Amino acid sequence: MVKQFIEGKERNLTRSKEIISSIIFPSRLKKNRKKRGHVSAGHGRIGKHRKHPGGRGLAGGLHHHRTNMDKYHPGYFGKVGMRHYHLTKQQYHCPIVNLDKLWTLVSEQTRKKYANVKDVAPVIDTLRAGYGKVLGKGNLPNQPVIVKARFVSRRAEEKIKKAGGVVQLVA
Numbered sequence: 001m002v003k004q005f006i007e008g009k010e011r012n013l014t015r016s017k018e019i020i021s022s023i024i025f026p027s028r029l030k031k032n033r034k035k036r037g038h039v040s041a042g043h044g045r046i047g048k049h050r051k052h053p054g055g056r057g058l059a060g061g062l063h064h065h066r067t068n069m070d071k072y073h074p075g076y077f078g079k080v081g082m083r084h085y086h087l088t089k090q091q092y093h094c095p096i097v098n099l100d101k102l103w104t105l106v107s108e109q110t111r112k113k114y115a116n117v118k119d120v121a122p123v124i125d126t127l128r129a130g131y132g133k134v135l136g137k138g139n140l141p142n143q144p145v146i147v148k149a150r151f152v153s154r155r156a157e158e159k160i161k162k163a164g165g166v167v168q169l170v171a
Contacts, residue, residue, distance in 0.1 A: 001116070007121060020038045020129065028075060036078070058065045060076065061073075092132075093132070094132035094133045094150065094151060095130060095131050095132055095133075096131060096132070096133045096134070096135050096149065097126055097129070097131040097133075097134055097135070098134075098135050098136070098137035098138050099134065099136055099137060099138045099139065099140050099156055099159055099160070100138025100139065101138070102124060102126075102140065102145075102147065103124075103140075103141070103145075105124055105129045105131075106122060106124055107128065110122055111145060114143065115143070118134040118143075118144065118164075120121070121143075121144040121145050121146050121164075121165060121166070122145055122146070123145075123146045123148060124145055124146065124147050124148065126147065126149045126150075127148065127149065127150060127170060128147060131149070132149070132151060133149065133150065133152070133153070134147060134149045134151070134152045134153065134156045134160075134167075135153050135155075135156055136153050136154075136155030136156035136157075136158070136159055139159065140159055140160065140163040140165070141163070141165055143164070143165075144163065144164035144165045144166075145160065145163065145165040145166075146165060146166050146168060147160055147165060147166070147167050147168065148168045148170050149167070149168075149169065149170065150169070150170055150171070151169075152167050
């Protein structure tokens with residue numbers, strides 16, 4: 001009975017030692033706490049736990065990091081050439097379509113529908129298809145058609161009228 005009592009006390013004592021050690025040495029601290037007394041304690045031999053001696057980020061690209069920038073990022077700094085002061089970019093953005101591709105803008109059903117009919121003409125809107133100008137390369141089938149476009153070349157207009165069609169200019 002006395003022996004069991006003593007064993008119980010010893011068990012309680014070891015348990016209390018574990019609790020005390022967990023209070024004194026919590027596990028959430030960094031591992032290099034263990035290195036106290038070991039020269040630089042995990043902060044390096046050269047930098048010695050100082051802040052940002054080289055600057056933060058891309059600082060010093062023209063000065064103390066010059067060799068790195070010249071080697072790995074050539075052309076990062078500086079300007080080349082002259083600005084074009086009066087440049088007007090794409091004032092009239094105008095993709096073109098030729099006459100031989102004009103009927104591809106219409107669906108197959110519409111082509112079959114108007115194949116035999118001569119008194120009614122389909123309307124081909126080039127702007128809706130993303131084209132601004134109609135050029136005269138190729139030939140149209142001998143079938144009337146109404147072409148809506150922003151610009152039409154002289155030869156394209158002649159060929160459309162020869163086939164019995166009409167050109168409508170759209171702003």
